[in-house]
Amino acid sequence: MTAKQKIRDVIKKALADTPYPEKLKEEILVLPAAREEFGDFYTNFAFKMVDSQNPSPQTAALYLKEKILSSAPDFIEKVEVKNGFVNFFLKRGVYLRMLSEISSGKSEIVNPFPAMGKKVLIEFVSSNPTGPLTVAHGRQAAFGESLARILKHAGFEVTKEYYLNDGGRQIKLLGESLRARYFRLKGEECAIPDEGYEGEYLIDIAKEVKDENISFGKFAADYIMAGIKKDLAEFNVNFDRWVKESDFLTGGMVEELLKILEGRGLVYSSEGATWFKSSAYGDEKDRVVIKSDGSYTYLAPDMAYHRDKIDRGYDMLVNIVGPDHHGYIPRIKAIVESFGFNPERLKFIIVQLTTLYRGKEKLSMSTRKGQFVSLRQLMDEVGPDASKFFFIFRKAESHLDFDLELAKKKSVENPVYYLQYAYVRMKHILKFAGENGIDVMNLNPDMALLKEPEELSIARKLAFFPDTVESVVNTFGVHLLAEYLLELAKIFHSYYHKHRVVTENRELTAARIVLVSALLQVFSKALELLNISLPDEM
RNA sequence: GCGCCUGUAGCUCAAGGGAUAGAGCAUCUGCCUUCUAAGCAGAGGGUUGCCCGUUCGAAUCGGGCCAGGCGUACCA
Incomplete structure (x- = not known):
């Protein structure tokens, strides 16, 4: 149980023993304190007790404080009331013990939260195979992958899917555009269709065409899709399933769906369309x-896809x-609600x-005209890690x-x-x-030797790691973890x-090594969740 | 017109309805015989676009304006 959960329990116990047991129905918020003068964690519950x-x-806060102290929780150093807030100061020993646990890999601070049996499906990128991934897709990819990792860490069962639109008008236009490029290469006049794709990447693909009787649309889509997969792999963004629009069309699911909806009066004909x-x-x-x-619009198979998602039983x-x-x-x-899934x-x-x-x-961009910076170009220029970091820290x-x-x-x-410098x-x-003869892996020092305020600040910040993960889960704000990491790096650099x-004092050195290795554990875990790799040397 | 997003320090942005609105950059002042100075310490910098309202408490919620971006297809 984390310190925060313990605090919440203490508050609950205090309230159960008061004339306000009904207050327990309200959520008791316990949050990391914004400043060290306000302790380690605080609750605003007194405001609800007026x-x-x-x-x-x-x-109310003073009353709460008395009740809490009378239950004599052993992990709390003191409780202070200020402006109606109840501030909790934890015992130093709690933190020192936590550091040892983290560094030995046995702490709930860095380990994944217990599985809660909730299934979540994340669909992202889902770019059409009509052109390379752009910077915009890159941002979605970086965000989605990181969110998926964090949700998984927080105990969700996560599936990542990419839905690809491999049929319909756009692919037809793509095929005609490629065809035009192909014949142009052969020196023949051939216009790119009005709403076709003018990007120069089609010229490269046209050079690969060996036989003019192929399906240009399929050829182009397959070629482009292979490139998309390669880019995503290099970006270290991986999907559990690639879902094809065409499967819903050929499998008859779209037809079936529309029939069901028609039977329920949700699909009708008008003005020659359905x-x-x-x-x-x-x-x-x-x-x-x-x-x-x-022909179907994009919506029809996508409706079938969402019905399929619901059938697969996600929370x-x-x-x-x-x-x-x-x-x-x-x-x-609308479609998910029509199937009784709470929107x-x-x-x-x-x-x-x-x-x-x-x-x-x-840099101005226009996708249709083919003037854009691709994810590929971005990765080549600034590297995958820097790209990902900038994408997720806003x-x-x-x-x-x-x-x-x-x-x-x-x-x-x-x-x-x-960040990289801190890590290195x-x-x-x-x-x-290690080079100075210290067996870094097997230390059992007296952690009480850590007496510097900065050491306690680091420990305190490490204790907040699960809270940061929780905040991300509650708000889907992946950037919060990036900010947390920057703050952690700052106190470490300081x-x-x-x-x-590493000094002559072997005992103190050992204790500080444990501190640093605990820090490294959290740092590595957080970077893994952000999907950012780090070098061993700089 | 309608809908969505955004508006916070000179710049880029944080901040679950909570305490004195915080970081980084830029500007200014210091710090390398010691585990990498790709670093650290310190200073200045704010009417949170504007006006009302809700609340013990509003950058945050509601209403109305103003400004920017995007959308508003028998495109995807």
Whole structure:
């Protein structure tokens, strides 16, 4: 049980023994204290207790404090009441013990949370195989992968899926565009269709075409998809399943679905087309599923896909999409609701666009015209780790300014290097200690020798790691973990400058080695969750 | 017009309705015979776009404005 859970229990016990047992129904919030003067954890519960007995939060807090202290919890050093907040100060020994546990790999601080039997499906990237992944997809990929890792760490059973649109009009246009490029290469006049793809990547693909009787659409899509998979693999973003739109079409699932919906009066014909009555579930208007030319819209197979997701029994569905899809959300919510799935359990995360800068210069992009920076180019220029870090250290719903020059810089301005430098320093200390005859793996020092305030600050910060993970789970704010890590790096760098770890004092050295290796455990785990690798040397 | 996102220090951004709104960069001042100075210590910098409201308490929630971005297809 973590210190925080223990505190919550102590508060519950205190309340059970008071005239306010009904207050227990409310959630008791225990959070890491923002400043060390406010202790280690605090609760704002006194604010909820204000009534005739407790006319002010302050009196309620004092009352709570008395009750808590009378139960004499052994891990609490003191409890302070300030401005109605109840602040808990933990005993130093709690932290010292925690450091030993973390460094030996036995601590619940770094280990995954217990499995809770909740299944979550995350669908992300889902880019069409009509062109290479762009920087926008890269951001979605980095965010989705990291969110998946964090949810898994927090005890969810996570499945990652990529839905690919390999049929329909866009693929047809893609095929015609490739065909045009192919014949142009042979010196023949051939126009790219009006809404076709003008990107130069099709020229490269056209060079690979050996036989002009092939299906150009399929050839291009397969070729591009192979590239997408390669890019994602290099980005270390991996999917459990690749779901093809065409499977829902050829498998008859779309037809079946529409029949069911028709039977329920949710699908009808009008103006030569077939419509889904999404307005019955809050969409602003109904949506076409079969066009008047008889072909399906993108929505029809996607509806079948979502029905399939529901059938597979997930507790939560997460769809990570770009801002261009936000108008699409109500209709997907409508289809899941029509199948009795609470739309609240379908979360859409809109990852906003990224604007690339080269120093002050803004890089303009237009996908249709083929003027864009691909994820591939970005990785080649700044590297996968720097790319990923910049993508996730801002909130998903914020527009992101990404400065290529900054991402490449090997200096303080670049947070990626700041983290890497901290990591390398930790590794190097352990290596140096080993070279000086200290058996780093087998230490059992007296941790009470750690008396510096900075040492306690580090331990305190490490104790907050599970809370940070919890915050990410509650808000889907992956950036919170990146910020946590930067703060951790900062207090470590500061400690490093103020105090030497490896000294003549063998006992103190041993205790500090345990501290550093605990730090390294948390640091490594957090980086793994962010999907960022780190070098051993810099 | 309608919908979504954004508006916080000079710049890029944090901050579950909580305490004195925080970081980094930039600017200024210091620090390398000692585990990598890709680092550290310190200083200045704010009417959280504006106006009302809800609340013990609002950057955060609601309403109304203003500004920027995106969307508003029988495209995906």
